[in-house]
Amino acid sequence: MTTMDVPATAALEELRGWHTAVRAQFPIITGAPHLAYLDSAATTQKPQAVLDAVQHYLTTGNANAGRGTYTWANRTTALVEETRQRVKEFLGDPAPERSGVHFVSGATAGLRAVARDWLAGHLSDGDEIVVPLADHQANIVPWLEVRDLLARQGVRIRVRPMPYQAGSGDYDPQALAELAGPRTRFVAVTHVHHVYGGDMNVHRIRRAVGPDVPICLDAAQSVGHIPVSLADLDVDFAVFSGHKALALPGSGAVWARNARGPVFEPGGWDGSPNTTGIRSLRAAFDWLDTVGTDRVERWTTALAARLTEGLRRLPAYEVLGCRRSLAADADVQRRRGIVTFRHHAIASGDLGFALFDHGFMVRSDSLCQGSGGERQHSVRVSLHAYNAPEEIDRLLDVLASCA
Secondary structure, three states: OOOOHHOOOOHHHHHHHHHHHHHOOOHHHHOOOOOEEOOOOOOOOOOOOHHHHHHHHHHHHHOOOOOOOOOHHHHHHHHHHHHHHHHHOOOOOOOOOOOOOEEEOOOOHHHHHHHHHHHHHHHOOEEEEOOOOOHHEEEEEEEHHHHHHHHHOOOOOEEOOOEOOOOOOOEEEEHHHHHOOOEEEEEEEEEEEEOEEEEEOOOOHHHHHHOOOOEEOOOOOOOOOOOOOOOOOOEEEEEEEEEHHOOEEEEEEEEEOOOOOOOOOOOOOOOOOOOOOHHHHHHHHHHHHOOOOHHHHHHHHHHOOOOOOOHHHHOOOEEEHHHHOOOOOOOOOOOOOOEEEEEEOHHHHHHHHHHHHOOOOOOOOOOOOOOOOOOOOEHHHEEEOOOOOOHHHHHHHHHHHHH
């Protein structure tokens, strides 16, 4: 396959200059031009603005928050509180005066906090919760832990699997509406699927379950990758990891609407916050606002279309997820920078090693998908603003040579 076989999209041409300027801001990317980092769903690389903000904080005013009266401590306390408001602003919080933002170490810790510190306290015997068993384990295990915890206390709740549409990996809102009943107390959903790359159209979930059921959103693959507007998503919790949104590892947040059910407050002693991670999160959101998260989404979606169009022409490969979105000119194109596939004859792990020999860093395993998902391992390419069309073209050339 030659690069001429892969059609250029209007978005890639229009944003070419923007991408060149953005890519130059990632020192780890520009410092390794022979490598192509294609694993941004696992963790994103960090722009220079985030690195500079962290270094400046650590070298001019590092202190603990809420535990001192001197200048550095006061500035750090203000930083934490200001970043809470920054998170609300970045996520398009429709009622910031009522909501809460609680910093956590990542999405897994945040979802577990919602499960143990909020959900477990107001479930009764016979209640039901809906869990997306084909999504990421982080959005499955905490809810099953609550079920088991309550069972040991003599409270029996029923876990109902979220229904999916056959073949696409998307939720089935019609089936969910039929599944939900008067004992449905909670629904867990994902914003962008970490395997299929699709926007899960969460706005349909509210219509399916009604106005009173709390919904928790795993936004690990959307925050920092696409524009997120909580004003448009009538959910009660949104949880994300900072390291997947251009910030440092060990950072993340739980946003709580505090409108259905009791106010969310994490249990236990409120220990020292990860102030460095919080500083990096604020810097990442500032950077994304500057470069335009909408342009990040347009760029990565166009790159994904370039890749799926190329894979569609290689019969040795199966692309997971919605088949209608493979062509670059498809009427359905909802892969938000994530493309997952298998070779019909080569094991995914072997293919991952072979791709790294050619300079491509991809994910190749079970992708932490739950028991309701794929039974076989696969290869995932996940993209961000620093990835280039030429990397996709070279990848397709290598994949074609393996066909």
